[in-house]
Amino acid sequence: MQEGLIDFINQPRQNTLAATSQPLHFILDQVLYPDLLKELTARHVHAFDYLLIGTDFASQASAGPIWLSAQSDSAIAQWCEQLCQHHHAGIAIAATNSELALKHARWLLKVNDGSGGQSLVTYYQPALCAALLGTTQPSSMNLLLGPWSTVYVPSTRHIHGLSPGWLSWQAARSSPAPTSTFFTLSPRTEPVYVTLRWVYWLDQQYAAFNQPDVAKLPPLIDNLNLALQHQIYESAHLLQLAEVLARTDLATQPAAMAILRGADQAFDKVEQLRVLHGLPGSRKKQR
Numbered sequence: 118m119q120e121g122l123i124d125f126i127n128q129p130r131q132n133t134l135a136a137t138s139q140p141l142h143f144i145l146d147q148v149l150y151p152d153l154l155k156e157l158t159a160r161h162v163h164a165f166d167y168l169l170i171g172t173d174f175a176s177q178a179s180a181g182p183i184w185l186s187a188q189s190d191s192a193i194a195q196w197c198e199q200l201c202q203h204h205h206a207g208i209a210i211a212a213t214n215s216e217l218a219l220k221h222a223r224w225l226l227k228v229n230d231g232s233g234g235q236s237l238v239t240y241y242q243p244a245l246c247a248a249l250l251g252t253t254q255p256s257s258m259n260l261l262l263g264p265w266s267t268v269y270v271p272s273t274r275h276i277h278g279l280s281p282g283w284l285s286w287q288a289a290r291s292s293p294a295p296t297s298t299f300f301t302l303s304p305r306t307e308p309v310y311v312t313l314r315w316v317y318w319l320d321q322q323y324a325a326f327n328q329p330d331v332a333k334l335p336p337l338i339d340n341l342n343l344a345l346q347h348q349i350y351e352s353a354h355l356l357q358l359a360e361v362l363a364r365t366d367l368a369t370q371p372a373a374m375a376i377l378r379g380a381d382q383a384f385d386k387v388e389q390l391r392v393l394h395g396l397p398g399s400r401k402k403q404r
Contacts, residue, residue, distance in 0.1 A: 121309030278331035
């Protein structure tokens with residue numbers, strides 16, 4: 118099942134961020150782009166904030182996302198845009214009041230997750246941001262966006278049939294202060310995120326999967342979800358199975374399903390699936 122895939126495919130894109138006199142605010146994630154701080158230092162950029170400072174997640178701040186504000190026509194803004202588009206490193210936000218915008222960004226980190234409690238939501242990662250914005254009801258959108266005028270999420274770049282550029286969501290009106298303690302996720306957000314996480318991952322690994330187009334996404338995502346259900350989830354293992362996942366429907370193959378349902382470790386299942394489909398065993402097993 119590919120929850121939310123059609124909506125994502127049909128979502129309008131724009132080639133560039135809209136011209137604005139408002140400052141642009143970028144949330145860039147070190148997890149998605151590990152060289153972020155090194156490159157900021159090389160560019161002599163020191164005016165940024167660690168997003169997790171002052172939150173319940175402050176202990177993770179130094180290795181977490183950063184908040185960086187810039188004028189829309191500046192060189193640093195263009196560099197941040199490239200990181201978002203070429204590396205899926207984060208998102209962009211247009212907002213007039215930088216202080217309120219950052220405060221809201223920190224407030225949104227902890228949400229009601231549907232379990233009866235709260236958890237950290239990494240909404241600054243493009244796949245989750247697109248899922249969150251795409252599944253929030255219109256009646257809750259002003260609360261979600263708060264003082265942000267527009268949120269821009271980089272689209273995929275390489276999947277044929279999906280236009281590159283930016284997805285965007287706008288607030289109907291500004292809501293400077295949250296009216297509830299925590300934002301509540303839609304029940305649809307998690308299943309849509311599961312789908313979009315694969316879409317963005319496939320975009321990054323497009324060469325390994327024979328440069329798929331949108332028509333190939335549903336069977337690929339079904340195969341990836343099936344592998345995940347049977348404890349094959351590391352990127353190295355999935356890439357070793359790329360040719361298998363791209364050309365066959367594992368769920369219809371009894372021999373493949375027997376391997377997946379077996380008690381072997383993930384790397385052994387990968388080896389067996391490759392051999393089953395006439396491929397040589399990988400040279401190095403990933404443990």
